[in-house]
Amino acid sequence: MKINKLYLGLLGFALIAPTILYPVFLMKVLCFALFACAFNLLLGFVGLLSFGHAVFLGTGGYVTGYLMMNTGITPELGILCGTAAAALLGAFYGKLSVKREGIYFAMVTLALAQLMFFVYLQAPFTGGEDGMQGVPRGELFGLIDLSDNMAMYYFVLAVFVFGFWLIHRTIHSPFGQVLKAIRENEPRAVSLGYNVNDYKWVAFIISSALAGLAGSTKTLVFQLASLTDVHWHMSGEVVLMTLVGGMGTILGPLVGAGVVVGIQNYLSGGELGNYLHIIMGAIFVICVLAFRSGIVGEINKVIKRNFSS
Amino acid sequence: MNADYVLQTLDLRKEFKGFTAVDDVNLNVERGTIHALIGPNGAGKTTVFNLLTKFLTPTTGQILYNGNDITRMKPAAIARMGVIRSFQISAVFPHLTVLENVRVALQRKEGNSFHFWKSQSVLNKLNSRAEELLDSVGLLEFANATTVDLSYGRKRALEIATTLALEPELMLLDEPTQGMGHEDVGLVADLIKKVSVGRTILMVEHNLHVVSKLADRITVLQRGAILTEGDYDTVSADPRVREAYMGVEADEEVPGQTTGAKSAEEVSA
Numbered sequence: 167m168k169i170n171k172l173y174l175g176l177l178g179f180a181l182i183a184p185t186i187l188y189p190v191f192l193m194k195v196l197c198f199a200l201f202a203c204a205f206n207l208l209l210g211f212v213g214l215l216s217f218g219h220a221v222f223l224g225t226g227g228y229v230t231g232y233l234m235m236n237t238g239i240t241p242e243l244g245i246l247c248g249t250a251a252a253a254l255l256g257a258f259y260g261k262l263s264v265k266r267e268g269i270y271f272a273m274v275t276l277a278l279a280q281l282m283f284f285v286y287l288q289a290p291f292t293g294g295e296d297g298m299q300g301v302p303r304g305e306l307f308g309l310i311d312l313s314d315n316m317a318m319y320y321f322v323l324a325v326f327v328f329g330f331w332l333i334h335r336t337i338h339s340p341f342g343q344v345l346k347a348i349r350e351n352e353p354r355a356v357s358l359g360y361n362v363n364d365y366k367w368v369a370f371i372i373s374s375a376l377a378g379l380a381g382s383t384k385t386l387v388f389q390l391a392s393l394t395d396v397h398w399h400m401s402g403e404v405v406l407m408t409l410v411g412g413m414g415t416i417l418g419p420l421v422g423a424g425v426v427v428g429i430q431n432y433l434s435g436g437e438l439g440n441y442l443h444i445i446m447g448a449i450f451v452i453c454v455l456a457f458r459s460g461i462v463g464e465i466n467k468v469i470k471r472n473f474s475s
Numbered sequence: 476m477n478a479d480y481v482l483q484t485l486d487l488r489k490e491f492k493g494f495t496a497v498d499d500v501n502l503n504v505e506r507g508t509i510h511a512l513i514g515p516n517g518a519g520k521t522t523v524f525n526l527l528t529k530f531l532t533p534t535t536g537q538i539l540y541n542g543n544d545i546t547r548m549k550p551a552a553i554a555r556m557g558v559i560r561s562f563q564i565s566a567v568f569p570h571l572t573v574l575e576n577v578r579v580a581l582q583r584k585e586g587n588s589f590h591f592w593k594s595q596s597v598l599n600k601l602n603s604r605a606e607e608l609l610d611s612v613g614l615l616e617f618a619n620a621t622t623v624d625l626s627y628g629r630k631r632a633l634e635i636a637t638t639l640a641l642e643p644e645l646m647l648l649d650e651p652t653q654g655m656g657h658e659d660v661g662l663v664a665d666l667i668k669k670v671s672v673g674r675t676i677l678m679v680e681h682n683l684h685v686v687s688k689l690a691d692r693i694t695v696l697q698r699g700a701i702l703t704e705g706d707y708d709t710v711s712a713d714p715r716v717r718e719a720y721m722g723v724e725a726d727e728e729v730p731g732q733t734t735g736a737k738s739a740e741e742v743s744a
Contacts, residue, residue: 358641
């Protein structure tokens, strides 16, 4: 089982990584990786391009942030509530949008996400443009103080591993088989008796819940919930991460998130910071023109070409 | 007492913005037969087909399946009742393996298709049934190949195996031999004959040679309406059919002659 060894190797690396790299950076990568993985479940495995996925990231963040600041619940409960809120919103938005296909699906999700963006902009509890600042990280299960970055890192890693496992399981489940069939040939899936919209809907809910999980966790990491996470820029960024890493591959979004967040972090400190968007745009164009299957997709191709008989 | 009809349409009509594509069609498909729907280009065959498979909604009229009105039902719902369609372009799942293609069809009745928390290894118990079905269409040796790599004829065969997995009562085939090479046409025609045992098949078909070989009953459509109906000999002898196909009334020619329907030629001569 080569692939299991790869996962174990990655996990091993993730466990020792904070001794080499800055833990907050790693946590940021993990949060975005989870977000991108959730997004990829829809785009790569059902063929649905949601252009408003940031709304689930942001909703998870706001709900968790609000509860942590105002009710004093423990972080795991805060994250659970944030995730549930995103799932609920996903259930509602999904029901409305899965009836549409292709560009119309993208437009409906974008419109619905923008709707919530303006709600969050105006609502008093979000702090508007300032966002929610100083969200306490709290104590995990009332025992472990998460204000320590190392403790927080391992908690985030655990959340990520759970999310990643769930996506991996979903893809390799009976449900995942039907999703792939829908992606491959929707009319045929219908003619085999599947109500494809129901399957898309469930996939949409899983995806939005996991995006909410990522957002909730991210809020705890940065102790901040802001409009950035709900903005359509964020929806675009997750598309970029998924495409750069490799759409429809399991590890692609993880790699893509690492690359994008890494570049952003590296550049924003230096002189090139002002050109960040131009550079990201250029990467996107190169990616779409030259290696459409993304980094992981291209690596898979090379492996397939050279090592399979 | 009427004959035993699996599928009936009553004054089926479909209009697209003033243009009548299907004009009060009354179709009766008898149980256990192979019924072919033919007609020149633009006769409305595919529209009728899409109405029957619920991919289009009729303007007026009714569709009865085993006597039940299915006019307003959704495509997936009639599929679960045993009406399974095929498509003009071979309908397979290209990036699944050949075995998985059939298994997706078998999977539905297992009732675990929403179980995203289970491993797909729970589906392995369907493998032997899937292999049986692949064997029946001669694809067993390709079970683990990726479907996209199969030849066109084999994709068709796979599609039929997938359809059979659902144990359909009525199979609706949309131009099953379209775009095929000569050998493949024969292969698929034999396959259709083979799977027709104990089932009802309604097919839209261009290749009159195939129709002459397979169909028990033929309905000829022209400009959205039924021109005539009957077995191959009756239909091919009908001067109106010849006219519809040739544009002129040609005494010497019969439809299908070009594709080699010798028997018909003898009859009409």
